[in-house]
Amino acid sequence: MNILKTLMATAAMAAGLTGAALADAKDKIKVGFVYVGPIGDFGWSYEHNEGRLAVEEALGDKVETTYVESVPEGPDAERVIRQMAQSGHDLIFTTSFGYMNPTNKVAAQFPDVKFEHATGFKRETPNVSTYGARFYEGRSVIGHIAGHMTKTNKIGYIASFPIPEVVRGINSAYLAASAVNPDVEFKIIWVSTWFDPGKEADAANALIEQGVDVIMQHTDSPAAMTIAEEKGIFAFGQASDMAQFGPNARLSSIIDDWAPYYIERSQAVLDGTWAEKDTWHGIKEGMVEIGSFSDKIPAEVQASAQAIADGIVAGTVHSFTGPVNKQDGSAWLAEGETADDGTLLGMNFYVEGIDGELPN
């Protein structure tokens, strides 16, 4: 009799526990995306939208996704995010740095909605996560290729804003390029925009006039690739492969692959296991992908570039390995020392060898 009672009590408890655990789980969720550019930018926003489509494909009936494109990083962003939050979305991805404050403001008012902000660092409430990709790892690979491929020893770099993420990319690419070609010189143009095909094209033309024969970019449109193709120089796909815009110009590319992360986080909301966290994934986790190598790259360079990517995955190669000095000549990393994430996240200096002043 006692045994039976105990058994029943246990069963009841177990049922209760399962019930509690499942209380947060959902049968179907609505996931919203806010993009800074048009989904047809063939760069940044395009890849985020590919991630959205992957979520739909992976989770099928259990998910409904929506998006708003070309949302300026100003006062309108807060309204868009808020309208999404109050129209029944369970999870909202805000995919540009400038959405950081609006995302946190809205999140504070909607504790039941989960927010994921790309490339930011503020998580003011437990329903905000941040995520970003270690693009600088990809820069090591393409910087290496650029160092080998330049004939004029001048590499152009179209940069957006002097924020740590962009500065990190420039430094990483420079270290990789100068490691194989000590004569290499970086020409950097700041265009103060993420997406403006006109400005990006102007910058590309200006760089070419300065004798640049390989162009890298940290902006979102394939404009520079198109110009490179016209002028017969080399460039790299940025954010997406961009092969169709420069069949001859494109050497390789850094591709953002947000799909696995978006699927994982959407699944976590379905399961009720979503928790606030900061994610910074690179080549190893697949968030950063290196596009195929052009056959214009000599086989041995392809092999050494691949070795860098493999080394990063294996953990034997780090983009920032000493000895590295800062631009002013002061020591930064000692022989064999690698940079810690804290320094990388706040990077606001050029490494030694880069000309020009960082706009401050």
Add this chain to the structure above:
Amino acid sequence: MFKFELRPTPSKTMRAATPVLAVIATMIAGAILFSLLGKNPFEAIRVIFIDPLFDPFSRSELLVKASPLILIAIGLSLGFRAGIWNIGAEGQFIIGAITGGAMGLAFYGTSGVWLLPLMALAGALGGFLWAMIPAILRIKFNANEILVSLMLVYVATLLLSALVSGPLRDPDGFNFPESRTFHDSATLPILMAGTRVHAGVLISLFAVVVGYVLLERHVFGFHVKLTGSAPKAANFAGVKQNAMIAACLGISGALAGLAGMFEASGPVGQLVPSLPVGYGFTAIIVAFLGRLHPIGILAAGFVMALTYIGGETAQFSLGLPAAAISVFQGMLLFFLLAFDILVNYRIAPKRRVDATLKSAEEAS
């Protein structure tokens, strides 16, 4: 085949009706566009024009979005009536945000209630001075104020970027180009809890009243209209043209500057390069859609704001692309101008010129 013939007396009723007709025509053409995109046109029009009116948050956002449009358009309408074309309100808006915002940052942490009025004053003054550049160049050198004021928009945009990447940058902001967020006493009070409706909205509505009195009940309004319709008569009536230029550009600049300061210390709460979103340009459409009349501008400001807010909702609830919404907004101005032409001109069959010439030759 056909030519436009000036109507001797355009119908007053039609002039008042064209904005309404333009909105209706935009809805019809928009419905066709949306159905071509495979969406239910009635649902799309409902989501854009009707739904925001029935949702409390959207209603409050209408006020937030319409307020700067109305404030700027009121100022612009004075100059447009007098034939003085300030196309650079966007620039004056930015400068107002900078001067007002910088004032707030300069007194960072002060709790004085005097700070917001001071910021508003600084914002209006900044916009005023920025507008004085085209005014003075026009008065002294007869430089075209359309071009000068427009070019100064780009200067203002770059100035804002330079300042938030340099002197006004947030010291704890990881080098990101933005100022620190304004502290509480430099942030506009919220009128309705849980929304973003700020005190600036009241000032905008107040500006409509002042604009009405000025234009319809004050001698200044009479001079403005006279300068626009009959410059020579205005001269005889003793209207000083230079003073008129300075006043019209100055007032519109000050109001645009004020709107910029409201935007910075209201919905945005800091200075960022992305602060200007084109209010200064959209206000030009609002001014014309509102027939350059304060009450009309009030209505037009809300219609324009409605298309933005409804347009955003339509994107995520119906999956309409952002470009379709922009086309939709562009159609509004297109139809307005098209109907205007038909009100002011009539289409008459063109006589064959060569035939007339021939008969003239024969006669001689």
